[in-house]
Structure formats: structure tokens, C-alpha cells
Amino acid sequence: MHPYVRYLLGRLATYAGVVFFAILINFIIPRMIPGDPIKMILGKLLLQGTKVGGEELVEAYKRMFGLEGDIWTQFVCYLRELLRGNLGYSIANFPATVMELIHMALPWTIGLLSVTVVLAWIIGSILGALAGWKGAESKVWGYVAPFALVFSIIPYYMFAVILVFLLAYLIPIFPMSGAYSIGMIPSLSWSFIVDVIRHSILPALSILITSLGWWFLSMRSLIIMIKGEDYILMAEAKGLKEKTILWSYAFRNAMLPQTTGLTLALGNIVGGALLTEIVFAYPGMGWLLYNAITSLDYPVIQGVVLIIILAVCTATFIIDMIYPFIDPRIRYGAE
Amino acid sequence: MSMEKLVEVRNLKAYYKTRSGEVKAVDGVSFYIRPKEIFGIAGESGCGKSTLALAMLRLLKPPGYIAGGQVIFQGKDLLKLKAEELRSLRWKYISYIPQSSMNALNPVKRIRDQIADVIKTHEGEIPDEEIDKRIEELFTSTGLSPAVAKMYPHELSGGMRQRVIIAMSAILNPRLIVADEPTTALDVVVQRGILQLLLDIRNKIGSSIMLITHDMAVQAEVVDRLAVMYAGKIVEIGDVDHVFKEPLHPYTSALIGAIPSIREKRRLKGLKGLPPDLRRPPPGCRFHPRCPHAKEICKKVEPPLVEVGRGRVVACHLYVEEEVRA
Numbered sequence A: 001m002h003p004y005v006r007y008l009l010g011r012l013a014t015y016a017g018v019v020f021f022a023i024l025i026n027f028i029i030p031r032m033i034p035g036d037p038i039k040m041i042l043g044k045l046l047l048q049g050t051k052v053g054g055e056e057l058v059e060a061y062k063r064m065f066g067l068e069g070d071i072w073t074q075f076v077c078y079l080r081e082l083l084r085g086n087l088g089y090s091i092a093n094f095p096a097t098v099m100e101l102i103h104m105a106l107p108w109t110i111g112l113l114s115v116t117v118v119l120a121w122i123i124g125s126i127l128g129a130l131a132g133w134k135g136a137e138s139k140v141w142g143y144v145a146p147f148a149l150v151f152s153i154i155p156y157y158m159f160a161v162i163l164v165f166l167l168a169y170l171i172p173i174f175p176m177s178g179a180y181s182i183g184m185i186p187s188l189s190w191s192f193i194v195d196v197i198r199h200s201i202l203p204a205l206s207i208l209i210t211s212l213g214w215w216f217l218s219m220r221s222l223i224i225m226i227k228g229e230d231y232i233l234m235a236e237a238k239g240l241k242e243k244t245i246l247w248s249y250a251f252r253n254a255m256l257p258q259t260t261g262l263t264l265a266l267g268n269i270v271g272g273a274l275l276t277e278i279v280f281a282y283p284g285m286g287w288l289l290y291n292a293i294t295s296l297d298y299p300v301i302q303g304v305v306l307i308i309i310l311a312v313c314t315a316t317f318i319i320d321m322i323y324p325f326i327d328p329r330i331r332y333g334a335e
Numbered sequence B: 001m002s003m004e005k006l007v008e009v010r011n012l013k014a015y016y017k018t019r020s021g022e023v024k025a026v027d028g029v030s031f032y033i034r035p036k037e038i039f040g041i042a043g044e045s046g047c048g049k050s051t052l053a054l055a056m057l058r059l060l061k062p063p064g065y066i067a068g069g070q071v072i073f074q075g076k077d078l079l080k081l082k083a084e085e086l087r088s089l090r091w092k093y094i095s096y097i098p099q100s101s102m103n104a105l106n107p108v109k110r111i112r113d114q115i116a117d118v119i120k121t122h123e124g125e126i127p128d129e130e131i132d133k134r135i136e137e138l139f140t141s142t143g144l145s146p147a148v149a150k151m152y153p154h155e156l157s158g159g160m161r162q163r164v165i166i167a168m169s170a171i172l173n174p175r176l177i178v179a180d181e182p183t184t185a186l187d188v189v190v191q192r193g194i195l196q197l198l199l200d201i202r203n204k205i206g207s208s209i210m211l212i213t214h215d216m217a218v219q220a221e222v223v224d225r226l227a228v229m230y231a232g233k234i235v236e237i238g239d240v241d242h243v244f245k246e247p248l249h250p251y252t253s254a255l256i257g258a259i260p261s262i263r264e265k266r267r268l269k270g271l272k273g274l275p276p277d278l279r280r281p282p283p284g285c286r287f288h289p290r291c292p293h294a295k296e297i298c299k300k301v302e303p304p305l306v307e308v309g310r311g312r313v314v315a316c317h318l319y320v321e322e323e324v325r326a
């Protein structure tokens, strides 16, 4: 067997194990809540004044939890429903299912965060590399680093509040909250897209600038460290052009840890920038989770957490898969 | 062998700034290297051999800096060249094998690409097939399997990496190869092969080689002329046979008397004390606290480097007086 295939199978086994464990916990925890979960849910629904469909809900939960059988049958039922993409009904938004809610929230979060995270990573890495390389010789970069430090320390939600105050309240250039104007109907029309972009600028900026500072500092210190490596001295002795040494020798080596960081950050995207979404009432996963928590909507909380765990595991698995290609030194397990 | 000079170092000074004062690691060193010769630099650990090499190539990094002197190569002072001129001269005319060559290869680039970088930088865009052909020829002639080109550094043993770097140092047919302790970290059998490789390269492409090693046995065997360094200064230069047959400087005698023990990095036989702290070298002759022949004058006056015939120079009061008497 090719060593990479063997390595991959090993990683895949770990991945499957972790995912199974996460699902298992998601299965066990609600069962540890004392009392009859169905009665509890029903009680809550009645409290909210939902009457219609109560019966239907009880049926659905019975089916899903398989509450009649023993714990083993219950787990099999649970897995079966999960595979069908059934995470149950939302209590607060009945009769919407958890899956429907996630389905609505996820695109907003992924759209907002994947663009900002990747952009911050690219810009931060490039600027950080230049700053680390020019280092002491350049006055300009000497001034940039402290700013980056400040921005990376400010919590992103604080920065979000500041941005809202400055650019939505004091000088109202951008809308204060939401993902699009009230009354707009989501469509692929030009005006809707522009509206979405206008709404996303402040939340994006708040995440972009603070995480940019972080990538900048991390890349800068990596490059400063690598500058002292023997292969950089050697590259200089070879008479290579400075830009070759910086990008093809120093930067390429620094990209290894930096890429790990990016993949992990991407895994965390699915959880949303919780507080940013709250500040801007941005209808993503963070907002969904926040609302579920405030309304004690357990099925939604559980569903969101499960999706987040799966996303993080998947991101980690993806790093494991691509790492041997970016770092030739990686050994394939027990070789 | 011709008497012309390929490179001439004049009164070179390279210091390190430290909090507790300046380390005068290379302090007024002068010598020249002839075309096609192997020129050895010997001396105990810490006497400034690597600093000398780095300063000559203008590769010294802070806190090190060049405090003065000239390095004349092809009629130009390397220390005064513009950055771009210096860059285009590097490797094409003077290549370098660093002391810590174990980590001198870029870990994330194939060997082939690291060599191709040099060729492309100095000779412009050349078709890949041609580059591959040149690398294959180079490897075959230096006893490396052409398959090595496709590998990454971590896939090679220490001796193989050293071979790759030496092969790479010859790819552009440079006039001078500066090799800093190329055999030190290797076992004896591999050492032999590496030394033979350096000799082959000199014979084939006619480069001069500046061979830095504290291993006097290696010096005796390989080099044509030898310079002995002590505490940042050159104390003696001469044809290697003459130096070994009749060492002039007391320190050289001690080094030669200590061939086996120096290899094991033990203290020199018959020498008391340690090399001086280069932040505060002793006045007069820097060797006087350890010299069995030290006289009053040695403690006060620094002996100049003087010619004593047959192309030999030495810095020791024993010979200055002879000169004066003669």
C-alpha cells in the first residue's frame, strides 16, 4: 500500500472515531436531563401558546428518540434520523425543523466569514512577511507592528461596537444591523446583492481588521525566526534575488504553520463570530445559537453544536490530508 | 603554480557588538589566495575562522559587522561593491559551503529546484530540460545518484547533503569556493570522500578553495598553503609542507604537536591555559600568556606579520629580532 494511502486511512479512522464520539455525546446528554423530555417540551410549547401541532411534535419526538425501545434501539433510531438529516423540531419556532433553521443561517455565516477569514489571512500573511523581512532596517514597518498588536488585542466584538457607533450611528454610511434591508425579498437581483454587501461591510470589517492583526503578527514573527536559518544565509550566498529569498525560501517555510492556522480558523467559521452576529443582528449561526439559548430551544442548541463539532473535525481532517503535500518532511505515521 | 593573486584580503576587521563589549573575532587579517590553489585556514575553535569567511563574503549578520579592511577580487573591493553587483558576483565567482551545512538546504524545496534557482538567477531563463541535464551531469561527476535531484533534503543523510552542497558550489564553475569545516560533523570514511570530491572539483574546474578546518591532519593532507589563526589574527602563513616540516610560530608548533588531540577537541598538548577572551585580548602578542618562549617585549608590543623568505610570513618577536639582526 502506498504510504500516503495508509496514512490517510489512519487519519480517516481517527476522524470517524471523533465524529462518532461527538454524536454519541449529543445523544447521551439530553437523556441525562431528569424527567420526561417530551412532557418538558410539550409544557414549554403550551407555555408559548402553541397548541396546533403539539400532537404531531410528540409523535415526531417519539419516533426520533425511539423512546419505546431500550437504549440501544434508541441509539439506532437516533442515528437513522441523523443520517436523514433530521435534527428534530425547533421549540421556539415550531413547526420549523432544526435543519431548516440551520439551512437558513449557515449561508450567511459562511458567506460573511469565509471571505473575511481568507482575506484577512492573505493580507495579514503578506504584510507580516514584508514587515518581518524588512524588520529593523525599515522605519515604516517598525510603526506598523504596534498598531497590529493593538488591533489583534481588541476583542472583535468591541471593535464591532466601535464601528457601529462611528459608521452607522455618528456618520450613518452603513446600516446598523441585519443582513439585508427589511422588506427586501432575497433574490439574485443586482439591488439585493448590493444591499447584502452594504450590510455585510461593517461586520466583515470588524472581523477582518482584528484577525488581520493576528495573522500579521504571527507571520512576522515566523519570518523573523526563519531569517536566522542557515538555508536563508545559503540562499543569500547563492546570489539569489531578494524577492526570491523572501517568497520562495522564507515565506514558503512560514506558510506551513500559517496554513494550519487558517484551516483551524475555517473550521471555526461554522460556529459564526457569535458576538459579531449579535452586535449586528446578523442572521447567521451565531445569531441562531444566541436566540436558541435565550429561548431555551434545546433541539436547536444541540443541532448547532453538533454541526460546529462536525465542521471543526472536518477542518482538522482536511489539514491532515493536505499537510503531506505542503510539508515534505511529514512522515506518514509508522514508517 | 602562478604567483598572481585571485583574491587578496587586506587588514580585514570583523567585530561583534555585545553588551559586554566588542568581540574582535577577526582583527586585522591579511592574506591572499592564488588561482587554483587550496588555501587552508587552521586554528582552535573560536579563533575567528568562520567570521573571517562570512566577512569576506559580506554575509556577516548583526551583531557582527565589518570594522575595516579590503577584500580585493578581480581588481574590485568586495566590501565596497553595490548590493546588486555583489549579488550577481556571488556563486558565479565565489561560492560558499557553510559550517552548519546540515540545515543549509531549504527543507520545502526539492534539491533540483534549489540548484535550478542558482542557474536561472545567474544565467537567465534556461529550458528545464537543459537544467536537468546539467544537474544530472554534475551529480554523476560528483558521485551522486541523479535520483537525488528529485528528493527533499530530509531524505538525505548528512554526508549526502554535504555532497549535494559541494556539488552545488561547483555548478557555475566559480573561481573560489569557501568551504567552512566541510568534514567536521561526518564520520571518517565519509570525510575521505568529501575531501576527495573537493580535490576533484579543483582539478576539474580549476577553482581555488579556501578550506577552513581545525583538523590539522586534514590540512596536512589536502591544502597547498596554510594560514594559522590565533585569537582573531593570522600568526603564520606558508606552504603546507614547509609549515609542517618547520613550524615557525610557537602556536603552530603546538597545533602540529597536537594533531590527534585537537580532533577530539581536547586541549592542546603542551599548552597551558585557554585562548583569550576576544573582548579583552591580552596586550602585545595575544599568544604570550600561553607561549613557552614569551619574553618581556611580547607582553607589550604586538609582533608584526613579517616575510621570512620562501613566501612565508610569521608574526612573532622571535623572528622580528632575527630580521633586525640580519
Ligand SMILES: Nc1ncnc2c1ncn2[C@@H]1O[C@H](COP(=O)(O)OP(=O)(O)OP(=O)(O)O)[C@@H](O)[C@H]1O
Pocket: B016, B017, B018, B023, B025, B043, B044, B045, B046, B047, B048, B049, B050, B051, B052, B062, B063, B064, B099, B214, B278
Ligand atoms: N553572534 C555573535 N555574537 C557575539 N560573538 C560571536 C558571535 N558569533 C561568534 N562570536 C564570537 O566570535 C569568535 C569567533 O567565532 P567564529 O565562529 O568565527 O570562530 P571559529 O574559528 O569559526 O570557531 P569554530 O571552530 O568553533 O567554528 C568567538 O569567540 C565567538 O564567541
Ligand code: SF4
Pocket: B249, B250, B251, B285, B286, B287, B288, B289, B291, B292, B293, B294, B295, B298, B303, B315, B316, B317, B318
Ligand atoms: S611573540 Fe613572543 S609570545 Fe608571541 S609567539 Fe612569539 S615568542 Fe611567543
Ligand SMILES: [Mg+2]
Pocket: B049, B050, B051, B099, B180, B181
Ligand atoms: Mg567556525
